[in-house]
Amino acid sequence: MAIRENIPELGDPKSPALGDPKGPALVKGREADPSAGSGTDKGDSGTRRSGALDPRLVRRAAAVRWHLVTTSVIGTLTAVSIVAIAWCIAYGVGAAFDQRSVAPILAVTPWLAGAFVVRGLLSWLGDLVAVRTSAAVKSQLRREVAQAYLRPGRDQPDRGTVITLMTTGLDDLDGYFARYLPQLVLSVAVPAVIVVAVGVRDLLSAVIIVSTLPLIPVFMALVGWATEKITGRRWRVQARLAHHFVDLVAGLPTLRAFGRAKGQAEGLRRSGEANRVETMATLRVALLSALVLELLATLSVAIVAVVIGLRVIAGHVDLTTSLFVLILAPEAYLPLRKVGVHYHDAATGAAAARAALDLIEQQPCDGTRRNRPLPEGPLEVSVHGVGYRYPGQSVPALDEVDFLAPVGSVTALRGPSGGGKSTLLRMITGWTRPAAGRILINGTDLCEIDQAALQDAVAWVGQDPTLIRGTVADNVRLGRADASDAEVAHALFAAGVTLDPDRAVDEGLGLSAGELRRVALARAWLRVRYGTGRLMLLDEPTAGLDEETELDAIAAIKELGVTAIVVSHRPAVLAAADRVIGIGTRS
Numbered sequence: 001m002a003i004r005e006n007i008p009e010l011g012d013p014k015s016p017a018l019g020d021p022k023g024p025a026l027v028k029g030r031e032a033d034p035s036a037g038s039g040t041d042k043g044d045s046g047t048r049r050s051g052a053l054d055p056r057l058v059r060r061a062a063a064v065r066w067h068l069v070t071t072s073v074i075g076t077l078t079a080v081s082i083v084a085i086a087w088c089i090a091y092g093v094g095a096a097f098d099q100r101s102v103a104p105i106l107a108v109t110p111w112l113a114g115a116f117v118v119r120g121l122l123s124w125l126g127d128l129v130a131v132r133t134s135a136a137v138k139s140q141l142r143r144e145v146a147q148a149y150l151r152p153g154r155d156q157p158d159r160g161t162v163i164t165l166m167t168t169g170l171d172d173l174d175g176y177f178a179r180y181l182p183q184l185v186l187s188v189a190v191p192a193v194i195v196v197a198v199g200v201r202d203l204l205s206a207v208i209i210v211s212t213l214p215l216i217p218v219f220m221a222l223v224g225w226a227t228e229k230i231t232g233r234r235w236r237v238q239a240r241l242a243h244h245f246v247d248l249v250a251g252l253p254t255l256r257a258f259g260r261a262k263g264q265a266e267g268l269r270r271s272g273e274a275n276r277v278e279t280m281a282t283l284r285v286a287l288l289s290a291l292v293l294e295l296l297a298t299l300s301v302a303i304v305a306v307v308i309g310l311r312v313i314a315g316h317v318d319l320t321t322s323l324f325v326l327i328l329a330p331e332a333y334l335p336l337r338k339v340g341v342h343y344h345d346a347a348t349g350a351a352a353a354r355a356a357l358d359l360i361e362q363q364p365c366d367g368t369r370r371n372r373p374l375p376e377g378p379l380e381v382s383v384h385g386v387g388y389r390y391p392g393q394s395v396p397a398l399d400e401v402d403f404l405a406p407v408g409s410v411t412a413l414r415g416p417s418g419g420g421k422s423t424l425l426r427m428i429t430g431w432t433r434p435a436a437g438r439i440l441i442n443g444t445d446l447c448e449i450d451q452a453a454l455q456d457a458v459a460w461v462g463q464d465p466t467l468i469r470g471t472v473a474d475n476v477r478l479g480r481a482d483a484s485d486a487e488v489a490h491a492l493f494a495a496g497v498t499l500d501p502d503r504a505v506d507e508g509l510g511l512s513a514g515e516l517r518r519v520a521l522a523r524a525w526l527r528v529r530y531g532t533g534r535l536m537l538l539d540e541p542t543a544g545l546d547e548e549t550e551l552d553a554i555a556a557i558k559e560l561g562v563t564a565i566v567v568s569h570r571p572a573v574l575a576a577a578d579r580v581i582g583i584g585t586r587s
């Protein structure tokens with residue numbers, strides 16, 4: 001595993017590796033994740049405007065559409081039940097005063113109880129629908145984020161952002177679905193039904209309510225803008241913390257070797273502290289926004305109450321009507337006030353959903369994919385003017401690269417360290433998309449080819465091969481899952497592996513660097529010889545091998561007769577290659 005040389009800055013959250021979420025990942029991509037760490041941070045999304053509901057979410061998730069319909073029905077029924085409760089109380093008390101008897105109160109009691117029960121049931125049903133929707137949407141988004149992360153042919157997102165989304169990030173949608181959205185629906189349904197109900201009994205009160213209601217959304221919008229900025233900042237800090245942690249865990253062996261492991265505690269503490277400060281700022285704004293809206297609503301209700309009180313004294317309005325209006329007036333403002341209170345739930349939920357959707361909907365190859373089948377038979381790779389610059393880097397990793405790897409040939413890529421050879425190879429696997437130029441396979445643009453078919457055809461050995469937990473044979477069978485024992489043994493033999501196929505290995509542990517490389521080569525060899533592989537892409541496959549084993553490995557690759565592109569500095573590989581291409585001029 002290659003660790004960059006900026007270890008001393010690790011403890012500093014302001015260092016490029018930690019302070020900037022777009023900063024490069026500390027640990028370079030491994031074989032299983034060839035382009036991980038190219039560092040496109042979608043956490044930025046949090047800073048963009050978060051509308052009430054991202055239309056992409058409605059489009060994608062059937063559960064959201066269903067939620068909107070049921071919430072609207074539940075919201076309207078809730079509004080009707082509120083009016084029914086107010087009417088039962090107002091009528092019962094008003095009539096009791098008029099008749100000087102408790103009989104009217106007793107008469108309305110069953111209706112009142114019924115209305116309360118209905119309201120309770122509606123609230124329970126609303127919660128149930130919200131929790132289920134939230135669970136369904138989170139699960140769908142997490143699945144799609146994972147698929148998007150593993151999908152080739154696109155810029156790989158920042159791993160910290162992906163980890164945040166896959167773990168706690170999307171939990172912000174709970175508040176969005178369980179509190180904000182239902183409240184949003186109620187904030188339309190309840191005032192509308194109440195204004196109509198009040199208007200039927202007393203037009204003046206309805207007019208006062210209608211003219212004071214808009215004050216709440218106006219102030220809510222003002223408060224919301226402040227909340228949104230803070231939420232975006234909090235989201236970025238969280239992504240940075242996750243990024244920091246991932247890098248730290250991956251780099252721990254090196255940090256320990258250089259006696260720097262303990263020093264990282266300070267960096268973690270500072271990232272954690274930044275997270276705490278941002279979270280507290282969000283909470284502070286949420287509390288203040290609740291206070292402002294509470295004040296506005298109280299003043300508005302007071303105006304209604306004073307006006308109707310004076311009219312009752314003057315004898316212009318009867319007791320039942322005034323009670324009805326007084327009970328309903330606060331209910332008209334309540335849902336709007338609550339929307340304000342839950343706005344920060346929406347902002348965090350919307351930021352999380354937007355980050356997930358940006359990642360999921362990022363179009364590979366600028367949307368030019370046509371899923372053309374991979375041509376049958378031997379493959380030829382031609383690279384035309386390919387360039388690439390990693391996010392946040394001032395110098396391009398690759399610039400205007402051209403070469404041809406003819407059918408059945410072994411093409412060696414050589415060049416200075418850091419010249420972009422591994423990057424180029426990752427592009428040919430389809431994992432990283434060229435920023436400029438084109439890569440053609442038998443004349444068809446790589447972007448237009450069905451990526452699953454391309455992955456099937458590629459036999460890859462990365463610069464830092466990884467192992468999965470299991471046996472040596474299990475690891476070789478990654479090349480072809482149903483390979484027989486004899487086929488696995490053949491592949492191990494061809495790659496010069498003398499290990500027992502049943503030997504237990506762990507992720508990244510248990511084998512020497514040379515053995516690991518040979519097992520990875522056996523895996524690729526098996527894929528071509530007995531599986532679907534038609535194109536070998538090998539990144540330093542013989543590094544660390546002794547001369548004799550290296551020659552055997554080269555012979556094994558050549559014997560397959562398929563198109564192979566090999567990154568190597570080794571003279572034996574360069575001598576055996578049919579063509580040698582120089583890549584990069586930097587050192």
Ligand SMILES: Nc1ncnc2c1ncn2[C@@H]1O[C@H](COP(=O)(O)OP(=O)(O)OP(=O)(O)O)[C@@H](O)[C@H]1O
Nearest residue numbers: 024037038390397416417418419420421422423424
């Ligand atoms: N994830 C990344 N983010 C930012 N820069 C990167 C990333 N991966 C590689 N680079 C940079 O891109 C350039 C090309 O890297 P690459 O690994 O392709 O070179 P290489 O020719 O394979 O090097 P080597 O021979 O040492 O393996 C280097 O300058 C490297 O620092």
